[in-house]
Amino acid sequence: MSTLALAARDSSTMVRRQLKRLVRYPSMTVQLLITPVILLFLFVYVLGGTLGAGIGGGRDTYVDYVVPGILLMAATMAATGTAVMVATDMTEGIIARFRTMRISRASVLTGHVVASVVQQLLGMAVVIGVALAMGFSPNATAVEWLAVAGLLTLFVVAITWLSVALGLKSPTPEAASNAPMPLVFLPFLGSGFVPTDSMPTALRWFADYQPFTPIMQTVRGLLLGTPIDNNAAMAIAWCTGIGVLSYLWAKHTYNRS
Numbered sequence: 573m574s575t576l577a578l579a580a581r582d583s584s585t586m587v588r589r590q591l592k593r594l595v596r597y598p599s600m601t602v603q604l605l606i607t608p609v610i611l612l613f614l615f616v617y618v619l620g621g622t623l624g625a626g627i628g629g630g631r632d633t634y635v636d637y638v639v640p641g642i643l644l645m646a647a648t649m650a651a652t653g654t655a656v657m658v659a660t661d662m663t664e665g666i667i668a669r670f671r672t673m674r675i676s677r678a679s680v681l682t683g684h685v686v687a688s689v690v691q692q693l694l695g696m697a698v699v700i701g702v703a704l705a706m707g708f709s710p711n712a713t714a715v716e717w718l719a720v721a722g723l724l725t726l727f728v729v730a731i732t733w734l735s736v737a738l739g740l741k742s743p744t745p746e747a748a749s750n751a752p753m754p755l756v757f758l759p760f761l762g763s764g765f766v767p768t769d770s771m772p773t774a775l776r777w778f779a780d781y782q783p784f785t786p787i788m789q790t791v792r793g794l795l796l797g798t799p800i801d802n803n804a805a806m807a808i809a810w811c812t813g814i815g816v817l818s819y820l821w822a823k824h825t826y827n828r829s
Contacts (some may be wrong), residue, residue: 604653605695608646609702616706632707636796639703640788641764646695647728648755651735654688658739659748681826685732692728710795720794723807727787730815737822758784783810
């Protein structure tokens, strides 16, 4: 069997291991799925009337506006769980055990990444399903839905590699649970919940140029037909850059540990 085939086999084994961990400890998975839904209910049914009026509509308008921000929050919350699981593996000695076995070194991190991507995409699907039940009304074509799926998958892969790197650098699982938390707030400090032109000048500058805003604007434009301008190119560039740098960081940290 070739080296590539062995690596693929070992990686699939590690993916199954991580998926079984998600099933064995369902409380974290349920929490990561339910929290974005609760936030969606809060912003639409409690704040949606006022915030919707602020963007020239009502609650029905606001549910359309807020969904991209909630989708990215769902992914970043799930990334916290990934960082915790990576840190747990690094501190409990299982990695040392894996290194005594004839398995591909890359398969350990690959298992974490693939399982986390599955979990995050599942969380996003739940959010979209609940949003549709609440009145979310996208007018995207099938091609536009595929483009949204592709962009969100690229974003999820990038965030997952970043969370893996943060988990590898964290001395304890408790520290790892806090490391990705700033990512959760980036949709608030962007166009996730209100347009950036309503913000003070300094904050608006940050909101316009931070990574999450072009991603949310692109998703919003594809789903609702709003202008995208150069946000799509910026979104792809941000996701690719974060993903590549995070992968290199994670690989370097893992090899040195």
